[in-house]
Amino acid sequence: MKTLILAGGVGKSLFPLSREQYPKQFLKFNRYSLFQMAVKRALKITSPMKTYVVTSNSQKFMVLDQLSEINADIELLLEPEPRGTLPAVYFGIKETDAKKVLVMPSDQIIENGEYLKLLRESEGLCKDYLVAFGVKAKEANPNYGYIKPGKAISGGYTIDRFVEKPEDAAALVSEGYLWNTGTYIFNSKLFIEECERFCPDVGMAFEKGVDFAYSALPRLSLDKEIMEKTRRGAVVQMDAAWNDAGSFDAIYELLQKDSNGNAIRGEFISVDSKNNVVIGDRLIATVGLEDTVVVETRDVILVCPRKEATKVREVVKILKGVNDKRIESHVTVYRPWGSYTVLEEGPAYKVKRITVKPGKRLSLQMHYHRSEHWVVVRGTARVTVGDREFILRNGESTFVPAGTKHRLENPGLIPLDIIEAQIGEYIEEDDIVRFDDDFGREKS
Secondary structure: OEEEEEOOOOOOOOOOOOEOOEOHHHOEOOOOEHHHHHHHHHOOOOOHHHEEEEEEHHHHHHHHHHHHHOOOOOEEEEEOOOOOHHHHHHHHHHHHOOOEEEEEEOOOEEEOOHHHHHHHHOHHHHHOOEEEEEEEOOOOOOOOEEEEEEEEEOOEEEEEEEEEOOOOHHHHHHOOOEEEEEEEEEEHHHHHHHHHHHOHHHHHHHHOOHHHHHHHOOOOOHHHHHHOOOOOEEEEEOOOEEEOOOOHHHHHHHOOEOOOOOEEEOOEEEEOOEOOEEEEOOOEEEEOOEOEEEEEOOOOEEEEEHHHHHHHHHHHHHHHHOOOHHHOOOOEEEEOOEEEEEEEEEOOEEEEEEEEOOOOEOOEEEOOOEEEEEEEEEOOEEEEEOOEEEEEOOOOEEEEOOOOOEEEEOOOOOOEEEEEEEEEOOOOOOOOEEEEOOOOOOOO
């Protein structure tokens, strides 16, 4: 059996913490991100040689960074662009030539080591069934998938009904439906047969190649297109603490609470406030506030009742409708060489803090419309400006005129931090021409 970890989602449900370029699976609510915890779980089932991450090109370097942090050397299967869970699983099966696959989401928390044993014991079921894993529903949450167990079979139950995000969630909970965890074990032959029956366009598209498939197919949900329709599904109930971290109400369960039930990450002063979710990069103080979400990032503040927190997707939809770039990334943007944070900007100028990892370097590049001034605040920089190459240390600086080839490198053993002041009539990120790049990014 091989494992496919699905890590290509975009950041809507936890905005402004999550963004398109920094979706929720990469958020850290304790020592590890949700993605890193998923990888650690997967490696207890299959070896690194049989474990794969399915993700998009745009998230490649984020995935590699997080894998490096936990010393996990596993292969990436890169989707040209996100197309939903059905194409991702089909792509993974075809690329790995797997006879059986364990499909795992990368954005959940599961606590109970026994469930790993259950996954192994359930492998035999996939000979005749598409096997889903469920947990007992604790509440009527309309944002989850629901599974009604049917006839008992060896190790589980047939699926009587599978419903993704129902309107009548309360009724389903009262009838004993399980929450769908999004974890599956598939016999590849059976999975492809059901795809051909219910969604034949997927197989036909992939016959013409991966690039064609991802350009031709719409977003397709595995749950809606296959699991809701198949009569060959089975469900295994897991006795585990499961949290999909899909809303701020779910995040409330993950964070430590103070004596008044406030779930806090960051500096917080509470006066007569209780049962709030408070997350921020600076001091947040509340007075007489109850059952409210308060999330502060450098560029966005969210305030809403906890019971309304799932509507944050509507905020993302509104911002997307006006092409607001804040849905794409934070003020801190991650790159394969490190990161940059926008500290200040205005007409014709922008100030950044740039951090370069030890041994890494930016591309050899040039800008048409902006000049740059660099000041080293920590570490040692090897700098190329035109035909000159030289070293800068703490407090030293240099100027890069517009139209000049340049490069920044960290030859040291500690991170390099510089302050960059950009000046020009156009200072957006697409004013860049690359001449050489260590990470295979496009030249321009």
